[in-house]
Amino acid sequence: MGETGAARQSHGYHHGDLKPVLIAAARRLVEADGHDRLSLREVARQAGVSAMAPYRHVENREALLAELAAQGFRELGAALKAAADQGVDPRSRSLAQAQAYVGFARANPGLFRLMVGPLDPAQKQLIAADAEAAHAMGATPDIDPDLARARWALVHGLSMLIIDGRLAIAPGDTVPAIVARTVAALWPEGGVGQSGAGQSA
Incomplete structure (x- = not known):
């Protein structure tokens, strides 16, 4: 059974490996809905982390899209x-x-x-x-x-x-x-x- 978002937050991501997870989540969302509708809040939700967690790894939405x-x-x-x-x-x-x-x-x-x-x-x-x-x-x-x-x-x-x-x-x-x-x-x-x-x- 897969981990819950809270469980994933409790170990692993705080060691700095969240960025590739965010990029993968953004990629799924871009393919589903297009990049114009992408929000960091939804990326965070897809990644199973708090709404503020992405900002420790990317400056803003535009920076994540650039990545x-x-x-x-x-x-x-x-x-x-x-x-x-x-x-x-x-x-x-x-x-x-x-x-x-x-x-x-x-x-x-x-x-x-x-x-x-x-x-x-x-x-x-x-x-x-x-x-x-x-x-x-x-x-x-x-x-x-x-x-x-x-x-x-x-x-x-x-x-x-x-x-x-x-x-x-x-x-x-x-x-x-x-x-x-x-x-x-x-x-x-x-x-x-x-x-x-x-x-x-």
């Missing part, structure tokens, strides 16, 4: 780097990264919307994590920078259309297949491998 967004950027950057390692040439790496980017957005729509919102320059860890993810998306040295930028813009826009429910998907079609065709359109030869076309949505 969560930075976590998301680190996860996205790692996924993009892993995807790039799967490719054997620029086209296959481009497709693998596009699938990873869209896949991350689909799996974490609330977090993704938070990440792509305005960045507070005062949150240095957030800016650094964002830059790392951006570098991972464009870190294929054998792709022209303008093409890499166009790829990022296109894949990002496609991700937003998908998670906002604005992209019509025909019967028998799948999101990975749409991503593969979209990335292929960036190459004059249309030569991106169709490895994503057979995947299920």
Whole structure:
């Protein structure tokens, strides 16, 4: 049987390990209700601690959201780097990264919307994590920078259309297949491998 909030408060959290619990609770709430409605009071309730406990670990609501967004950027950057390692040439790496980017957005729509919102320059860890993810998306040295930028813009826009429910998907079609065709359109030869076309949505 799981511990009650009071029991969890009585041991463990006072040793300083509450922040990851708060971030995890915030992530669940952001996915359920969006980041605009997040409150530290509700985060504390979800974490099973007092309403004032979060303030010993984060300055305010905005600081907690910045921590969560930075976590998301680190996860996205790692996924993009892993995807790039799967490719054997620029086209296959481009497709693998596009699938990873869209896949991350689909799996974490609330977090993704938070990440792509305005960045507070005062949150240095957030800016650094964002830059790392951006570098991972464009870190294929054998792709022209303008093409890499166009790829990022296109894949990002496609991700937003998908998670906002604005992209019509025909019967028998799948999101990975749409991503593969979209990335292929960036190459004059249309030569991106169709490895994503057979995947299920």
